[in-house]
Amino acid sequence: MAGNWKMNPATEQDAMDLSESLTKLLGDETCPIDDENPLCTEVVVFPPHPFISKVKEVVEDAGITIGAQSIYFEDKGAYTGSVSASMVKSLGCEYILCGHSERRQTFGDDDQAINRKVLKVLDSGMKPILCIGESKAEYDLNIKNEVCAMQLSKDLANVTKEQMKEVVIAYEPVWAIGTGLVCAAGDANETHAFLRTVLARMYDDDVAQETRIQYGGSVTPDSVDELMAMPEIDGCLVGGASLDADKFGRIINFKT
Ligand code: PEP
Numbered sequence: 144m145a146g147n148w149k150m151n152p153a154t155e156q157d158a159m160d161l162s163e164s165l166t167k168l169l170g171d172e173t174c175p176i177d178d179e180n181p182l183c184t185e186v187v188v189f190p191p192h193p194f195i196s197k198v199k200e201v202v203e204d205a206g207i208t209i210g211a212q213s214i215y216f217e218d219k220g221a222y223t224g225s226v227s228a229s230m231v232k233s234l235g236c237e238y239i240l241c242g243h244s245e246r247r248q249t250f251g252d253d254d255q256a257i258n259r260k261v262l263k264v265l266d267s268g269m270k271p272i273l274c275i276g277e278s279k280a281e282y283d284l285n286i287k288n289e290v291c292a293m294q295l296s297k298d299l300a301n302v303t304k305e306q307m308k309e310v311v312i313a314y315e316p317v318w319a320i321g322t323g324l325v326c327a328a329g330d331a332n333e334t335h336a337f338l339r340t341v342l343a344r345m346y347d348d349d350v351a352q353e354t355r356i357q358y359g360g361s362v363t364p365d366s367v368d369e370l371m372a373m374p375e376i377d378g379c380l381v382g383g384a385s386l387d388a389d390k391f392g393r394i395i396n397f398k399t
Pocket of ligand 1: 147149320322323359360362380384
């Protein structure tokens with residue numbers, strides 16, 4: 144379960160308050176998934192860059208992992224306003240969002256740039272959460288699958304089968320992000336199943352089955368249980384509801 148805080152909250156103190164509420168609420172119920180904890184829910188939060196270190200200090204007590212919302216693909220240099228993979232790694236980030244629709248739309252990240260970011264994150268020893276999904280117009284034209292398949296093939300270019308173990312995919316229909324219009328669980332499940340057929344074509348059946356695919360788009364405590372009951376949905380990427388500790392806590396403790 145991932146919480147994308149986007150450009151919120153407003154101040155470092157607000158970020159600390161949210162982190163503390165979440166940590167108190169979760170106690171030690173979260174932990175990293177590994178061979179000893181195969182059934183744990185892995186939780187990662189993505190605060191704005193300036194708050195990463197302080198938030199990490201607080202949330203790691205609850206076993207929550209920290210991630211960064213974006214990086215630039217170059218290592219260093221004259222890229223005013225950007226941060227590199229090594230910078231956020233040195234702060235303890237383990238996951239990086241790549242290709243979020245807000246980055247695609249507002250900041251002009253195209254598939255080539257997203258692919259370079261995915262490769263940089265992997266080369267730096269971190270894990271990309273690659274966000275893909277169709278716009279409302281593409282949904283209406285009934286080309287959702289074609290759009291998602293194209294994004295997968297371009298954004299994962301030159302990512303090896305071995306590297307795919309570190310990649311998480313987030314299917315986020317753009318029309319569902321921040322709109323309150325959650326995709327019907329059955330429809331999201333069908334799209335996830337389709338994405339696995341694309342991964343099977345690009346790699347093989349093992350990669351298709353083992354890659355974690357999250358759903359994202361207006362997930363709330365009201366919709367999470369039905370979504371997580373779907374066999375092809377492995378987790379959720381949550382925006383708005385992750386800014387409320389009670390809501391995010393309930394999402395993490397989904398019931399199927
Ligand atoms: C997101 O930011 O990835 C997202 C899914 O936002 P929201 O949950 O607010 O729709």
